[in-house]
Amino acid sequence: MNSILVAGLGVSGYEACRLGLAKGLKVTAVDLNKTPTLIKRSEELQQLGATVFLGQNEDWSDQDCDKIVISPGIHPKSDFGRKLFALNTPIISELEFAAQFCEAKLIGVTGTNGKTTTVELLTHSLQCLGQKCIAAGNIGYALSRVVREGQSWDFIVVEVSSFQLEALEEISFEVGAILNITSDHVDRYENFGHYAKTKGLILEHSKKKVISKSVADLALFDCKASRVISSVDKLSDFYLADHKLYVNEQMLDYSLHPLKGIHNAENVLVTISILMDLGFEVNQAYKSGLNFMPAAHRLQRFLIKDEIIFINDSKATNPDAMRMAIESCGQPSGKNVVLIAGGRDKKMDFKVVNAALCSYVRKLFIYGECRQILYDSWNKLVSCEMSESFEDAVKLALDAVKSEETLLLSPGCASLDSFKSYAERGEIFMEIVQEWTKYER
Numbered sequence: 001m002n003s004i005l006v007a008g009l010g011v012s013g014y015e016a017c018r019l020g021l022a023k024g025l026k027v028t029a030v031d032l033n034k035t036p037t038l039i040k041r042s043e044e045l046q047q048l049g050a051t052v053f054l055g056q057n058e059d060w061s062d063q064d065c066d067k068i069v070i071s072p073g074i075h076p077k078s079d080f081g082r083k084l085f086a087l088n089t090p091i092i093s094e095l096e097f098a099a100q101f102c103e104a105k106l107i108g109v110t111g112t113n114g115k116t117t118t119v120e121l122l123t124h125s126l127q128c129l130g131q132k133c134i135a136a137g138n139i140g141y142a143l144s145r146v147v148r149e150g151q152s153w154d155f156i157v158v159e160v161s162s163f164q165l166e167a168l169e170e171i172s173f174e175v176g177a178i179l180n181i182t183s184d185h186v187d188r189y190e191n192f193g194h195y196a197k198t199k200g201l202i203l204e205h206s207k208k209k210v211i212s213k214s215v216a217d218l219a220l221f222d223c224k225a226s227r228v229i230s231s232v233d234k235l236s237d238f239y240l241a242d243h244k245l246y247v248n249e250q251m252l253d254y255s256l257h258p259l260k261g262i263h264n265a266e267n268v269l270v271t272i273s274i275l276m277d278l279g280f281e282v283n284q285a286y287k288s289g290l291n292f293m294p295a296a297h298r299l300q301r302f303l304i305k306d307e308i309i310f311i312n313d314s315k316a317t318n319p320d321a322m323r324m325a326i327e328s329c330g331q332p333s334g335k336n337v338v339l340i341a342g343g344r345d346k347k348m349d350f351k352v353v354n355a356a357l358c359s360y361v362r363k364l365f366i367y368g369e370c371r372q373i374l375y376d377s378w379n380k381l382v383s384c385e386m387s388e389s390f391e392d393a394v395k396l397a398l399d400a401v402k403s404e405e406t407l408l409l410s411p412g413c414a415s416l417d418s419f420k421s422y423a424e425r426g427e428i429f430m431e432i433v434q435e436w437t438k439y440e441r
Contacts, residue, residue, distance in 0.1 A: 001066045002026060004097070007084055008071025009052075012094040014041050015142035016069045019098060021048045022148050029053070030060045032080055065089060069097045072138075072163030075188060093167040095158065098143035104153035106172070107274060110160040110202050111179025111212075113321045115139075117259070118179060118267040119159045120295055122274060125288035126155055129280060133157065138164060155278075163188070165201045175274045176206025178215045179266065182320035182352065196220050208277045210270050227277075229269040231262045238273055240265040245286070247272055252286045259294060261328035297426040299325055305437050307403040313410040314426030318346070322412035323353045329406045330360025337361045338401040340393050340429075342368035343413030350377050353412065357382045363400050367393035369417040390418050390425070394432045407433070 003026035006013045013029065020027040027050040031038055034055040042052040053060040061083065068091045074081050084091060099106065109119050119135050126133035132151075136143045137158035146156060158173070181196045189195040200221035203209050209223070213230035216223045230236035238247050245252040245268065257268055268289065275285035294300070296312070303310040313325045322341065329337050337360045350373075357364070358381050366374045367387045375386050387393040394409075401407045409429045411422075419425040 001100075003065045004028070004067050004069050005030065005060075005063055005065040005089070006069045006071075007031075007080070008074050009038050009041050009054075010071050010073060011140070012142045012144065013069070013071040014045070015144035015148070016094045016097055017045050017050055018048070019101065019144040019148045020069075021045070021050060023101060026065075027051070028060070028063045028065060030058070032056050061087070067092055067097070069094055070167055072161055072166075076166070090169070091167050092169055093164045095137060095143050095160065095164050096168050096171050098147045099171040102143070102147050102156065104156045105174045107155060107157045107278075108160045108173035108176040108202050108206060109157065109179065109270075110162070110165065110177070110199055112182045112199075112318060113316075113324065114179045114263060114267045115159045115161075116315070117264065117294065117298055118177070118270055119157050121259070121267065121289055121292050122271045123157045124292045125271060125275060125285065126157070126278075128288040128291075129275070129284060131155055135159065137161075160202060162195060162198045165198055168201060168205055171205050173202070173206040175208045175210060175277045176202040177210040177270050177274060178202060178212065179270060180212050180263075180320070181215055181218060182318070193220060210273045210277070212266055212270070227273050229266060229273055231265045231269075238269045240269070245269060245272070247276075247282050247286075250282050252282075256290060258290070258292050261299070261324065263324040263328070264299075297423055299328060300426070302430055303433060303437065308401055309406040310430075310433050311406060311408045311410075312426045312430055313408060314415070314422045314429060316410040316412055317343075317414050317422055319348050319350045319352050319412045322410045323356045325408060325410035326353070326356040326360050329408050330356065335360055335362040336405045338397050338405055338407050339364045340367070340397050340407075340409045341412050342366045342371050342374060342390075342393065343411045343415050343425075344368065344417040345370035345373060345413055348412075350374065350412070354378075354381055362405070363397070365393040365397045365400075367418075368411075368413065370413055374412075390428070391432060394429060395436070398433065398436050 004020050006017050006029045009031040017027050029052045068089050123135040131154040133155045135157045136146045138161040139159040209226035211226045213233045213236050228236045229238040231240040243255050245254050272285040297314045300312040316322045339361045361382050364382050364384045367390045371386045415422045415425040
């Protein structure tokens, strides 16, 4: 490979260009947008020797290249995507491109929910076990950057999105894991089966495989070589029962782990399973995660005041993540959750939340672009109130929440109707709450 065309100059595309240039390749980059950030990146890359085309009016179709490195945000059936595929040049993802220059062992983790938590926990555990390890991929730190920076790593734990799985060729993961597959990105895939099979591609590129029982039950791809884990099914290889993790013949106390909730039990079991596949003993794998600190915006309990628990779960950008958050916060004794939800819909199936709403949510405050859709879906199940703005929804929820209840932000939708990212949404939520709690109620 002597030359590449990088399609899209987001974080991963920019880093792919930097890596290609560092390896002596001829690099051409194309992005149909022309924002200040892209202009700055373009100038930097051109100074390093790349050819860059920015904007809708640039003609780049006659550029020769050996491979096209496609950014995950480019839909294959968009006008840009169709034009790229029409060039009849092999198209690979940034992960595939970077892996060709990587000497460290790669571990791949995918799933609709829990990827980031599992990747961070696994990275932390490997570091505690004396391994030189870093997290990369969809977590926000491009694999191309890790490779270009040239440090010697034992393992790189890669968070892999379905978009990145669409364009793999020869990449090989020491272990590949699928945590779960539920409705998401329906705006990109033909149907749920298409989305699920795309997730399943990680197994074809993994020497050892770990999947959840829910994934195995889909029966959409060959899982025979996989270790199966579950938080509910005692016939699985590893499982949770009575607050204990059952791993082979050993019983481990889940109550001691910093990650809480049934869904997180599966993330912990997947992590233990991967560590065992890498040669570590059960107790080593278990103990390495006991001092893990969960990251912000993922079921983040940031304040308790007047016997009210305040939880920021802004990273819940799909209905199943919302469902798991509600179930984690809900109490069997009754409806103790005041929920804030909404944002931008990705054409997802919200029915998966119905049972959790009925069981645990006393009051629901809805905001954002899809507020009417959510209201129509849920107003017969739970008391709902709509607000146009996020701030109004939060303030109404603060006025409504009572002692011994939980105020939960778990939007179930994308943040981009009102915010730059889910992180900004979570930060603003916590700022509003902290300002409100300064005053007497």
